[in-house]
Amino acid sequence: MSHSTVESSSRPSRPVRPAPPPSPGHGKTRRSRAPKKKMERQFRGLVSPHTLNTRRGRTIYWIVLVTVVVGFTAIFVFPLYWMVTGALKSSEELATIPPSFFPTSIDWSVYAEAWDQLDLGLFLRNTVIYAVGAWLFTLAIDVTAAYALSKLRPMFGKLILALMLATLMIPPMVILLPAYLTVKDLPILGWNLLNTPWAIWLPAAANGFYIFLLKRFFDSIPRELLEAAEIDGATPFRILWSIVLPVSRPIIGVVSILSVVTVWKDFVWPLLVLPDSDKMSISVGISSLSAQMPQNVLMAALVIASIPAIVVFFIFQRSIMAGLTAGSLKG
Amino acid sequence: MTTMTARGPQRRAPGAVRRGLRRNLTAYGFLCGALICFAFFSWYPMVREFLLSFQKTNFVGPPEYVGLDNFQTVIEDSAFAPAWINTAMFSGLALIVGYAVPFVAAIVLNELRHARAYLRFVVYLPVMLPPAVAVLLFKWFYDPGAGLFNQILGLAHLPALSWLDSTSTALISLVIVSTWMNLGTGTLIYLAALQSIPSELYEAAELDGAGLFKRVWHVTIPQTKLILLVMLLLQIVATMQVFIEPYLLTGGGPENATVTVAYLMYQYAFSFGNFGGGGALGLMLMLVLMVFSAVYLRVSRDNQI
Numbered sequence: 095m096s097h098s099t100v101e102s103s104s105r106p107s108r109p110v111r112p113a114p115p116p117s118p119g120h121g122k123t124r125r126s127r128a129p130k131k132k133m134e135r136q137f138r139g140l141v142s143p144h145t146l147n148t149r150r151g152r153t154i155y156w157i158v159l160v161t162v163v164v165g166f167t168a169i170f171v172f173p174l175y176w177m178v179t180g181a182l183k184s185s186e187e188l189a190t191i192p193p194s195f196f197p198t199s200i201d202w203s204v205y206a207e208a209w210d211q212l213d214l215g216l217f218l219r220n221t222v223i224y225a226v227g228a229w230l231f232t233l234a235i236d237v238t239a240a241y242a243l244s245k246l247r248p249m250f251g252k253l254i255l256a257l258m259l260a261t262l263m264i265p266p267m268v269i270l271l272p273a274y275l276t277v278k279d280l281p282i283l284g285w286n287l288l289n290t291p292w293a294i295w296l297p298a299a300a301n302g303f304y305i306f307l308l309k310r311f312f313d314s315i316p317r318e319l320l321e322a323a324e325i326d327g328a329t330p331f332r333i334l335w336s337i338v339l340p341v342s343r344p345i346i347g348v349v350s351i352l353s354v355v356t357v358w359k360d361f362v363w364p365l366l367v368l369p370d371s372d373k374m375s376i377s378v379g380i381s382s383l384s385a386q387m388p389q390n391v392l393m394a395a396l397v398i399a400s401i402p403a404i405v406v407f408f409i410f411q412r413s414i415m416a417g418l419t420a421g422s423l424k425g
Numbered sequence: 426m427t428t429m430t431a432r433g434p435q436r437r438a439p440g441a442v443r444r445g446l447r448r449n450l451t452a453y454g455f456l457c458g459a460l461i462c463f464a465f466f467s468w469y470p471m472v473r474e475f476l477l478s479f480q481k482t483n484f485v486g487p488p489e490y491v492g493l494d495n496f497q498t499v500i501e502d503s504a505f506a507p508a509w510i511n512t513a514m515f516s517g518l519a520l521i522v523g524y525a526v527p528f529v530a531a532i533v534l535n536e537l538r539h540a541r542a543y544l545r546f547v548v549y550l551p552v553m554l555p556p557a558v559a560v561l562l563f564k565w566f567y568d569p570g571a572g573l574f575n576q577i578l579g580l581a582h583l584p585a586l587s588w589l590d591s592t593s594t595a596l597i598s599l600v601i602v603s604t605w606m607n608l609g610t611g612t613l614i615y616l617a618a619l620q621s622i623p624s625e626l627y628e629a630a631e632l633d634g635a636g637l638f639k640r641v642w643h644v645t646i647p648q649t650k651l652i653l654l655v656m657l658l659l660q661i662v663a664t665m666q667v668f669i670e671p672y673l674l675t676g677g678g679p680e681n682a683t684v685t686v687a688y689l690m691y692q693y694a695f696s697f698g699n700f701g702g703g704g705a706l707g708l709m710l711m712l713v714l715m716v717f718s719a720v721y722l723r724v725s726r727d728n729q730i
Contacts, residue, residue: 248452
């Protein structure tokens with residue numbers, strides 16, 4: 095929206111094209127409307143600002159707004175509220191019909207009980223190890239690979255990229271069994287990676303989508319920048335470290351968040367490759383013990399398991415949503 | 426890393442061949458980690474999937490080829506037909522709500538001038554939860570006695586349902602969890618797409634006297650046609666791999682009412698120890714999903730998105 099003043103002459107309508115990312119149509123200076131505040135969104139959607147300013151328009155707008163806010167809260171937040179308060183209730187209170195909206199007595203001891211009984215500390219520590227390791231491997235392996243494919247352009251680079259992107263077309267579920275068998279008995283090497291963090295870390299790094307995102311970003315770095323460094327005698331690794339990485343912070347942020355969140359949320363793969371109860375990730379650990387737990391203890395465990403995800407979301411919202419749209423428009 | 430010898434300034438090789446060789450070696454030095462990971466954990470398993478479905482794997486001796494025996498075994502299984510029907514039903518039902526609702530939600534959200542950040546945050550919250558958490562939470566809601574859903578039905582003076590325990594409602598219960606978990610993704614993607622529609626189009630349509638629904642029909646939908654198609658294909662591929670819901674909620678029951686192809690594949694391998702049968706099911710699922718993937722590839726290439 096920075097170039098809003100230049101956009102005065104409305105161009106003839108172009109043929110229908112899919113979503114040019116930075117849309118120029120936002121800031122328009124039309125005849126009568128005085129530019130009130132610079133920062134205010136001059137954006138319009140379906141409904142024109144004019145209609146919204148009529149009395150009827152305003153009434154409808156507020157009705158819709160309130161309905162949407164209440165509806166979204168009921169659908170998406172209320173279940174979470176029910177989970178948090180469910181864990182504060184005693185087993186007897188949980189069984190009463192109709193249920194109490196607010197817990198009668200706030201009893202945090204259920205959370206402590208869940209922590210001890212399910213050994214959540216262990217599961218959380220495991221999951222952190224898996225997620226952080228996967229993140230480091232993903233960055234180390236995929237950034238270097240994307241850099242090589244984008245800037246060094248070796249022989250067969252196009253073919254390698256195509257093969258990496260082809261893996262995106264294979265739904266993960268259908269190669270679950272062969273991937274499991276591979277990890278169980280690594281070909282040539284004969285290693286068994288089951289119940290080791292490597293079974294999470296290395297497959298997590300083999301991700302065509304991250305390579306694609308990184309390569310696309312590296313492609314946009316001007317060649318002259320790198321050539322200047324090359325003439326000064328910088329090695330390729332030095333160029334990657336001192337020039338490419340610093341300018342690529344946004345995309346590296348997106349890939350980092352995606353890789354951590356993916357490993358954190360994953361269920362099926364850790365279920366298969368980490369069957370030992372002291373190696374389980376938090377999702378698998380809780381669900382394997384869920385049948386023997388009283389309902390309120392289980393809810394407390396679920397709350398504890400969701401806190402890290404929600405905190406991460408709260409902090410990195412922007413990167414997470416950027417990753418989401420990057421994934422949808424390309425892929 | 427050994428390939429990256431420092432290049433002395435005085436030793437600038439005269440031959441381009443030599444420089445090219447060095448560049449290639451360096452590049453492959455950078456690529457080797459990724460090549461190893463992809464080879465072991467993506468490419469080889471893809472090949473192995475084909476082999477697996479024609480082999481008998483018993484972990485004692487080397488696998489032996491058994492032709493189409495595995496396919497015959499799984500097709501004759503009484504759960505085979507229900508698995509495919511349930512998978513298709515699950516996918517279809519998940520689309521009815523999970524496809525239209527996010528689009529409508531995005532259109533409405535796009536018009537709102539208040540609480541946008543809150544609504545965006547809230548709609549994506551369930552997506553951030555580990556799926557196992559969401560599924561176990563809903564398992565409690567589905568409890569026929571003190572579960573939330575029956576309580577709500579009771580408050581509305583409606584008859585209680587048995588949710589996961591009845592063949593008629595079990596599958597739809599799985600669809601509800603799955604949709605709740607994934608609604609946010611579609612909504613935010615559509616929202617991003619809607620924000621790139623030029624305002625001129627709406628203004629022009631309005632000057633031509635198009636009402637609200639006409640504007641949706643003649644401007645919004647044509648402008649987002651492509652992303653709508655892409656999301657349709659991606660959602661079909663994603664929902665047809667449904668596993669965690671039947672695994673955690675029903676175990677495929679009652680009476681195979683919620684057994685899905687992916688779940689049956691898992692059962693073959695890890696409950697019956699028949700990896701060949703599981704591989705055969707996986708291969709069939711892959712062939713079906715590849716059709717959608719191919720269409721998706723075609724669409725995205727033709728339109729250069």
